[in-house]
Amino acid sequence: MNPEALAAALLAVLTPIAERRRPGEDLGITTADLTFERPRNRDHGDWASNAAMKFAKPLGTNPRELAQEIAEGLAAVDGVAGVEVAGPGFINIRLDAAAAGALAKTIVEAGDAYGHGTAFAGQKINLEFVSANPTGPIHLGGTRWAAVGDSLARLLAAQGGDVTREYYFNDHGAQIDRFARSLVAAYQGAETPEDGYGGAYIGEIAQRVVAAYDGDLSTLAPDELQETFRRIGVDFMFADIKQSLHEFGVDFDVYFHENDLHTSGAVSRAVERLRELGRIFEQDGAVWLRTTDYGDDKDRVVIKSDGNPAYISGDLAYYLNKRERGFDRCIIMLGADHHGYVQRLMAMCAAFGDEPGVNLQILIGQMVNLVREGQPVRMSKRAGTVVTLEDLVEIVGVDAARYSLVRSSTDSNLDIDLDVLQKRTNDNPVFYVQYAHARTHNVARNAVDAGVTRDTFAPELLTHETEAALLGALQEFPRIVAFAADQREPHRVARYLEEIAGLYHRWYDNCRVTPKGDEPIEPVHGTRLWLNDATGQVLRNGLGLLGVSAPERM
Template sequence: MTPAALADLVRSVATDVLTSRDLDTSALPPAVTIERPRNPEHGDYATNLALQVAKKVGVPPRDLANWLAAGLAGQDGIAGAEVAGPGFLNLRIAADAQGDIVRQVLTQGETYGHGDLLAGRRINLEFVSANPTGPLHLGGTRWAAAGDALGRVLSAQGGEVTREYYFNDAGAQIDRFVRSLIASAKGEPPPEDGYAGTYLSDVAAEVLRREPSALSIADEKERAEVFRKIGVNLMFDEIKADLHNFRTVFDVYFHEDSLHKAGVVEELVGQLKEKDHLYFEDGAWWLRTKEYGDDKDRVVIKKDGQPAYIAGDIAYFADKRKRGFDLCIYMLGADHHGYIGRLKAAAAALDDDPGTVEVLIGQMVNLVSDGKPVRMSKRAGTIVTMNDLVDAIGVDAARYALIRSSVNATIDIDLDLWSRRTSDNPVFYVQYAHARLSSILRNAADLGLTVPDDVEGVDLGLLSHQREGELIRTIGQYPEILRTAADLREPHRVARYLEELAGAYHKFNESCRILPKGDEEATPLTTARLALAAATRRLLANGLGLLAVDAPERM
């Protein structure tokens, strides 16, 4: 019996109890809260439903809790129901009902825990979207891991997710990049506002290899266009290759420049002027974003007649909606907090629903080695890149380290810790549990012992040991963990859950011998424990898969 099934049962019994005593059933919450007590001696699960409802229906909480306990005591799958404190209800689940969780995992396989929370939703998930002016830095790397994991979690809850990368290949930063390339090609230092790093000389050299006469072009605009076209494409290709090697795959690479070339930006600006959403002041055109909850109005067309960044943002949002997305999630860096208001304001100015816009802000990532911060890349010069992190600790550890903390929190990645093959390294701890279970199941197969395809024939009611129960209940939490991770856009919950699951497995393994020793005969309990081991391994693999982290068979 999963926590969700138990919640439904408790609510059903509560409805019967209130009805039988002519009490108002509308006082019941839509969903009953079921929790695992910190002290296992208090029961398998607990609910505070009586405390929530008693005052609303005019009865003492302990009285209502006692009525609920009596109603639950005769239900299938309930081994006991006890009242504690002012009206808490502690519940014990029958071993065979609890074992049904194992059966569900083995039957459903990769889809165990998946749900329909987002069924029918078309979601555009935009993340990374780093400017193609240099290698991906740690901020973009964090989004590459967390954004990819979020996309997988949203899909597991029925969302139709399109993962999108917005290439900012227009504007002032690209101009600075081009000027820096030309300076590097000439053997000159970068402009004062330009970019530095040995990668620039590599890109500049490749531009000249492909177009040997590039520096000889007399017209500055034509020369800049050659460096822009080749140089930006080279950076695009490098970023895409790095993302691919990092196991982050996008469905769409959208080019900002396409909005300007197609005249979409100009068209939308014209529409906003017609609707009086723009006003002219100090030589520039301003969007009335304060009217829609932004902290100030924003310049859309600058004094020089060129569109500001927000002009492209408005056109990009309109394009997403035109493509049929009903939810647009933007994953932006720590310096983009102001975008929350302006993007919602842009939606409202287009007579659209601001609720179709969600903005997630990710905080900084710091690397530490030997107790000291790592500040610079050998190649990029002033930043630490994705490849620096991967070279130091590998893809699995890099992804896991970046995903396991809330994106709202700044994180320090200790390169020494994440390189260790010890249990204090979280990703090793989880992966080792999977590898250990794989080894047990291989050894079982060598002994001719397997979990039958017909799991119905396995007596899972034999799994009555405390550690077995704790492991099964931890497995049973997964569907709710996955649902909450999708609902709150928090993929780190999956990683933290996997660590809890690995911990529950290791405790079970210390207390409960799975395979027979020596000449001992296998028993039905052996088969039941093998089924539990197989279910645990399956769930570890499922969770690691959502994080795009390997689930090794051997370590």
Template sequence: MTPANLADTVLSAARAVFETRGLDVGALPATTTMERPRNPEHGDYASTLALQLGKKVGVAPRELAAALAEELGRRDGVKSVEIAGPGFLNIRLDAAAAGVLARDIVLAGSAYGRTDRLAGERVNLEFVSANPTGPVHIGGVRWAAVGDALSRVLRTAGADVGTEYYFNDAGSQIDRFARSLLAAAKGEAAPEDGYGGAYIAEIAADVVKVEPEVLSQDPEAAQETFRRVGVDLMFAEIKKSLTEFGVHFDTYFNEKDLHDRGELQEALDRLREQGHIFEQDGATWLRTTDFGDDKDRVLRKSDGDWTYFAADCAYYLDKRKRGFERVVIMLGADHHGYIGRMKAMSACFGDDPAKNLEILIGQMVNLVRDGEPVRMSKRAGTVVTLEDFVEALGVDATRYALARYSSDSPIDIDIDLWTRASRENPVYYVQYVAARTASAARQAESLGVTRGEPGDFRADLLDNEKDNELLKTLGEYPETVAFAAEHREPHHVARLLEKIAGAYHRFYDEPACRITPKNADDPVTDGHRARLWLNDATRTVIANGLALLGVSAPERM
């Protein structure tokens, strides 16, 4: 029995109590949650439903809890119910009801953990969106790992998700990039406001290979060639790095397309229709202060040039026109000031910023070796890049390490820790369980232990304390994934996997929980087969969870 099944049972019992007592059935919630008591001696699960409903229907919570406990005690799978404090219900399941979860997980396979919690939501998730003026740096690496994990978690919770990379191929940064490439190709120093690093020389040389006559062009034409070809080459490298990191986007959106298709003017016209545009000092402004921004924003400057914020407005409108009800944008710590203006812009379009726009801010990451930050990249010179991260840790460890923490907390990633083959290394600890469950299954097969038919599964034999602990942690997986999706926090999945790993090690090391006979000539029992189901259920959940984080579940280590 999963927590969700038990929650349904509790609600069903509550309905029966309400009908018997003539209480207002309409006061019952559509759903309820089951909690894990901090002290396992208090039961398998706890419910606060009586506390929540007592006052609403004019019954003392403890009295209502007593009636619920009596009704629940009649339900299949419930071993006992105790009342604690002012009306808490501490519920214990019988072994058969708890153990059947192992079979259900194995039969569900990769579908275990999928819910319809966010069904019907169309979400546009934009992350990374690094400018094509250099390799993906350390902040972008964090968003690549977290954003991709979040997209997987959202889809598992039932949302319709479109992932997007905003490709800034217009503006002054691109001009500085082009000038830097031209200078490098000529053997000159980078412009004062330009870009340095070995990658600039590499891209410049590649541009010359593609356009051998570029250096004989006049300066303006040459700069345009380096801009056009250099941006394409740089972005191709960025896409290659992300692909090798396991990150794929549904859409790569070019900022230049907004200009070419006239979408900035369209956004301006829409905002004017909404009554939020005004002219001042020859410029066109958006009155964002009407919606809490600290100052109004220029959309078009007095010289006729569009601002970056105008492109932001047009891009947001484009996403909404494509049918995305919720626009989620992941930005670095230095973009915190964007929240106010972006929320106000959404309101200016007539949207509800609380519903239609979410901005997630990620904090800084440091890659640390021997207690000191790693500050220099071999290619980029002054920053740590995606390639540096992967070279130091590997793809799996990098993705897990970055997705394991709440993105609103700064973190130090210790190279020594995350490359260590020990239980102190969280990704090793979890992947070791993936490999250990696979090894246990192979050993069982070699000794003639098979799960048998699902109908022959003896769930009641999973009656050891360690069986129960492992089953309860496996049962938390669907709710954890749904919670991670709703709160945009995939790190909860990683933390549960580590909890499951600990429970599995204790299960595996318990002599009473053997998957195979102790001696080769001992008979295979239904207990061995039942625990093979539990072993394989653990591998299923570990593999599913790691897949959400974009991390492999090895069969051997």
């Protein structure tokens, strides 16, 4: 029996109580108002509800008295083994073994769809992440956003969202100029410019530009030479970035070029829209956006007095562009160094007449550090000054890299112990979860060899305490996925999978799917095979949401 079925049963019990206590009044109670949680102590039952405390006052009674009335009604519901009232009015519900065990078949039959929901159905979501400047390989901060962003996209899609993964391609401005000057210096054998980019990759890109250019670079004027290295070099660098991300399991639906905003008139359109809304004013020869009306600490210059666009002009144009493309929600994932931009971006959203936090949401990710033998790893063989995506993958592989970057909240700095991730032991969290999945397949293979099939399903036989605990946790998967998507926190799925893996290993140690020796095959064996396969399905579905493989053998 799932929470939806329990909510329907509780509503059926509560409705006549409400009619008796408040005759002629409709309180408008629906199943959406009736929520259930797993008790922290499983001795308290399978589910707990606070409905009595929530509705006692409008029904003119005290919570414990109402809870007792509800408990008496729920005790008569099929599948409910017992109901107890605890504390100020909590209702603790214990299901009978058959009702709880039926979940195993439900999961297996649902397959890949188990855990999916409809919370974001009908919503068009633009998720922008990574968006690293094409001036060098992706560093660890960008790698964290690649793993988290792709996982979040999968979660939102699993909740029915129409998700577009978007990469904002910064091909305009001073950083690109510095990149081009660095390439030219490498080509000419000169020192790297003081404000330029170092690392072996600069020399590699410069050589590729030379090989790709159809002509004699030595005949070009300085400005033309720099523009040539800028144009070709940026293409090579961005192609490398795309390839690295693809090999990391991350692909984008849209690559949006910043330069297009400045060449298409998008900035002018954004300014005019804001002017029509009365948000623009002119002062000291410049064009300003009145962001202080929306919580910003100061108004922002949009067009400088010399006629050139200020930095925020691109943000205005880009946000309006997304909304004009029909996106209901725009989610932007930024590094910790962009924390100061959040307030002005939210003010910008409000200035367009939208709702900050709904139409626009900004996620900030903290730094990542690699540790080996207790010491920080700081240098890359290729990039020189930073550790890159390629460095991490080369050391631990894609699965371990992605999982380790996703399993912690992005609100906190993350230290990744490379020594742990290279171990094939339970200390390595991704190995622990993947091994549990592989074990479910090994159990299933052994069951076939022993003649155990899923032809028999008697859920009332799943009575061992480890079975009750495992079933209770498997039931939670849809709620975990929905909550992780709503809160934009993929790490909750990873931590949940580790819990499932632990419960499964304990169940494996206590409950046999195949009979011992010459013992006959009993209905309990086939029923446990359903539970084994259900666990494998949940582990597989969860790992899939994180973009991590679910091996069948290890």
